[in-house]
Amino acid sequence: MPHRERVFTMKEVDRLKTIEALAEGRLTASIAAQRINLSTRQVYNLLARYRLEGPLGLRSLRVGKPSNHQLPTGMKELAGQLILQHYPDFGPTLAAEKLVELHDLHLAVSTVRQLMINMGLWVPRRQRPPRIQQPRYRRACFGELIQIDGCDHRWFEERGPTCTAIVFVDDATSQITALRFVYSESTFAYFSTLRDHLSAHGKPLALYSDKASVFRVNHKSSRGEGQTQFARALDELNIEGFCAHSSAAKGRVERAHLTLQDRLVKELRLAGISSIDDANKWLPDFIADYNRRFGKAPLHELDVHRPLSPHDNLDHILLWKEPRLISKRLTTQYDKVQYLLMDTPSQRRLIGREIVVYHYCDDRVELRGPDGNLLDYCINDRLAPVNQGAIVDNKRLGHVLQMAQEVQTMRDDVRSRSLPNTPTANRRRGPHPDKVKPNRLGEEQYYKALLDVSGERMEAQLDRLELADIANEATQTAVKRKRGRPQITGPRDESPSPVVQDAINLWQQRARS
Numbered sequence: 001m002p003h004r005e006r007v008f009t010m011k012e013v014d015r016l017k018t019i020e021a022l023a024e025g026r027l028t029a030s031i032a033a034q035r036i037n038l039s040t041r042q043v044y045n046l047l048a049r050y051r052l053e054g055p056l057g058l059r060s061l062r063v064g065k066p067s068n069h070q071l072p073t074g075m076k077e078l079a080g081q082l083i084l085q086h087y088p089d090f091g092p093t094l095a096a097e098k099l100v101e102l103h104d105l106h107l108a109v110s111t112v113r114q115l116m117i118n119m120g121l122w123v124p125r126r127q128r129p130p131r132i133q134q135p136r137y138r139r140a141c142f143g144e145l146i147q148i149d150g151c152d153h154r155w156f157e158e159r160g161p162t163c164t165a166i167v168f169v170d171d172a173t174s175q176i177t178a179l180r181f182v183y184s185e186s187t188f189a190y191f192s193t194l195r196d197h198l199s200a201h202g203k204p205l206a207l208y209s210d211k212a213s214v215f216r217v218n219h220k221s222s223r224g225e226g227q228t229q230f231a232r233a234l235d236e237l238n239i240e241g242f243c244a245h246s247s248a249a250k251g252r253v254e255r256a257h258l259t260l261q262d263r264l265v266k267e268l269r270l271a272g273i274s275s276i277d278d279a280n281k282w283l284p285d286f287i288a289d290y291n292r293r294f295g296k297a298p299l300h301e302l303d304v305h306r307p308l309s310p311h312d313n314l315d316h317i318l319l320w321k322e323p324r325l326i327s328k329r330l331t332t333q334y335d336k337v338q339y340l341l342m343d344t345p346s347q348r349r350l351i352g353r354e355i356v357v358y359h360y361c362d363d364r365v366e367l368r369g370p371d372g373n374l375l376d377y378c379i380n381d382r383l384a385p386v387n388q389g390a391i392v393d394n395k396r397l398g399h400v401l402q403m404a405q406e407v408q409t410m411r412d413d414v415r416s417r418s419l420p421n422t423p424t425a426n427r428r429r430g431p432h433p434d435k436v437k438p439n440r441l442g443e444e445q446y447y448k449a450l451l452d453v454s455g456e457r458m459e460a461q462l463d464r465l466e467l468a469d470i471a472n473e474a475t476q477t478a479v480k481r482k483r484g485r486p487q488i489t490g491p492r493d494e495s496p497s498p499v500v501q502d503a504i505n506l507w508q509q510r511a512r513s
Contacts, residue, residue, distance in 0.1 A: 008055075008059075012058065012059065014035075014036065015036050015046070015058055016055055016058055018032050018035050018036050019032070019043075019046050019047055019050045019058060020050075022043065022047055023047060023050060023051065029043050029044060029047075046058055071107075071111075075105065075107075076111075076115060078105070079099060079105055079107055079112070079115060080115050080119060082099065082103055082105070083095055083099075083112070083115065083116060083119070083121065084119065084121075086098075088121055089121075091122070092109050092110075092112045092113035092116055092122060093109050095112050095116065096108070096109045096111075096112040099112070133246060133248040133249065135251075138171055138172050138296075138298075138299070139171045139172045140172060140298065140299040140300045141172055141298055141299070141300050141302045141303065141304045142170055142172050142173055142175075142298050142302075142303045142304070142305070143170065143172075143201060143202070143204045143205065143303055143304045143305035144171065144172060144204070144205050144206070144304050145170075145171040145172070145204070145205065145206050145207075145208055146168050146169070146170055146171065146177060146197070146204045146206070146207050146208065147168075147169045147170075147171055147207075147208045147209075147250045147252050147253040148166070148167070148168050148169075148190070148193075148207055148208065148209050148253065149166075149167055149209065149210060149250065149253045149254070149257070150164045150165065150166050150167070150182075150185040150189070150190075151164065151165045151167060151257040151260070151261070152164045152184075152185075153165065153261055153265075154265075155181065155264065155265055155268060155279070156268060156273070156274045156275075156279075157265065157269065159269075159274035160274040160275060160276075163181050163182065163183055163184075163276055164181070164182050164183070164184055164185050164189070165179060165180070165181055165182075165257075165260065165264075166178075166179070166180050166181075166182055166185070166189055166190060166192075166193040167179055167253055167256055167257065167260070168193060168194075168197050168253075169252045169253040169256050170252075171208070171252055172296075172298040172299065173291075173295050173296050173297070173298050174252055174256070174294060174295060174296050175290075175291040175294075175295040175296075176256065176287050176290055176291060177197050177200065177201055178193050178194070178196040178197035178200070179193075179283050179286075179287055180192060180193045180196060180280055180283070181276045181279045181280055181283075182276070183276070185212065185214065186214065187214050187228070187229050187230055187320065188320070188361045190214055190230055191230070191233065191318040191319070191361055192318075192361060194233075194318060195314055195318055198237075198308060198314065201303075201305045202305035202306050202307050202308065203237055203238065203239055203305060203306040203307075203308065203312075204239060204304070204305055205239070205240065205304055206239065206240040206241065206242060207234065207239060207240070207241050207242070208242045208244060208249075208250055209241065209242070209243055209244065209250075210243065210244055210247070210250070211243045211244070211245075213228070214228060214230050215228060215230055215231060215241060215243055216228060216231070216243050229320050229321065232321070233317050233318055236317045237312060237317060238306075259290075259294065263290075264286065267286060268282075315360075316358070318361070319358055319359060319360050319361065320357075320358075320359035320360075321356055321357065321358060321359075322334065322356070322357045322359070323354045323355070323356055323357075324354065324355055324356070324357050324367075325352070325353070325354055325355075326341065326350045326351055326352065326353055326354075326355060327351070328351055328352075330342075330343060330347065330348070330350075330351065332355065332357075332367075334357045334359075334365070335359075335365075337365075337379050337380070338379065338380040339367060339377045339378075339379055339380075340377055340378050340379070340380060341367070341375055341376065341377050342375075342376040342377060342378070344376070347375060347376070350369060350370075350375075353370065354370065355367055355368060355369055355370070355375065356368050
């Protein structure tokens with residue numbers, strides 16, 4: 001038998017110590033299997049090899065043997081010669097394609113890349129020197145290129161919450177053409193700032209932005225590159241949109257951020273402004289002063305902004321548009337709301353056809369047909385709260401509706417997260433710390449609502465203690481989940497959870513005191 005001396009790795013040392021402990025009876029096979037992350041059968045095989053060959057029997061039997069996935073002898077050398085002779089200036093991907101097409105050599109791109117690196121024909125990206133961003137000339141005319149970006153900062157310092165400033169800066173003059181404070185960067189926020197620019201100056205030739213998801217579809221899709229809502233609005237306004245590859249490429253607006261973070265914060269402090277609405281009303285005077293101090297004269301005096309044409313209806317362009325299909329029941333769904341079209345002869349013709357949902361910046365929603373005409377509908381909101389007026393009007397069901405309202409305060413009503421944020425819609429990313437999703441409402445939430453509501457009713461009716469008996473009855477029923485919704489199905493076989501039982505005991509003490 002050939003000599004098989006070699007150095008053990010730390011993983012192999014841990015395996016050796018575990019098998020030794022198993023052989024000496026200090027460990028069971030199941031615990032040993034858990035420690036070295038193997039099955040019990042594999043542990044017994046290792047134990048047999050250890051008893052037969054000693055510590056060297058625990059090493060892999062593949063050591064010193066050729067790989068099952070290695071290339072045939074001479075293929076790498078042949079590929080290297082062909083690349084040197086025909087494709088020395090090709091990239092690895094293109095070279096691999098040509099080796100398959102012209103020479104019938106099937107090699108992975110990673111293999112070709114490693115061959116070219118070893119031959120000095122390709123430099124890995126990590127070893128390349130960083131690119132130097134060379135400065136470029138300004139555009140010649142005002143309105144030829146507008147750089148846009150958002151800056152998240154504590155603009156009101158400790159007087160107000162953190163918010164975002166959407167800034168539009170002209171490339172030719174470094175003047176601020178539009179500035180607006182918003183809660184966060186979103187499509188609607190950029191729509192509002194673009195409306196300010198269009199109203200004040202007209203349509204620029206191009207907008208220059210970063211690669212945020214507002215401006216560009218960053219995820220791969222089988223339906224092509226696609227287009228964002230902001231890009232769609234620019235197309236309808238005949239404005240070209242560019243995306244910068246780096247922050248330095250749109251340096252005008254980046255430097256404006258630094259100036260604003262210094263001057264604007266102090267100006268807001270001196271003006272005593274601590275809210276977004278007051279700041280947006282005050283900003284025009286600041287923009288005029290900023291442009292007077294820091295604006296540059298353009299190379300040409302020509303203003304290339306174009307006036308809005310009669311067919312440029314900003315109300316129907318600067319909004320969120322999404323197509324929806326009408327079902328056989330004259331219904332469609334958008335943003336967790338089911339829309340029911342009125343059953344009329346004209347709207348029956350829309351069954352199976354696409355309509356367009358118009359979602360405005362103020363959260364208004366309209367349904368429009370293929371011809372752009374408004375459609376009549378009513379809604380069935382899956383997250384609609386119980387109205388307080390309904391509790392007052394329904395005398396017999398008042399306590400039931402009140403309990404439903406109490407449960408809804410514990411419900412995390414998050415709207416569709418594929419739509420932009422608005423002040424009136426909750427599209428928060430991530431779970432709420434104190435609430436649960438609608439399909440996760442369980443036993444404890446319903447018991448808590450029952451106890452809160454019944455406690456309020458008892459304070460109004462101190463001489464009636466029947467609600468305590470109702471609570472006792474409730475503890476004897478079982479709540480099971482069916483398709484995510486809790487249902488009371490019958491007598492309870494087990495006792496309620498400790499949290500529920502403690503809440504019930506506390507309530508009963510309060511009820512009988």
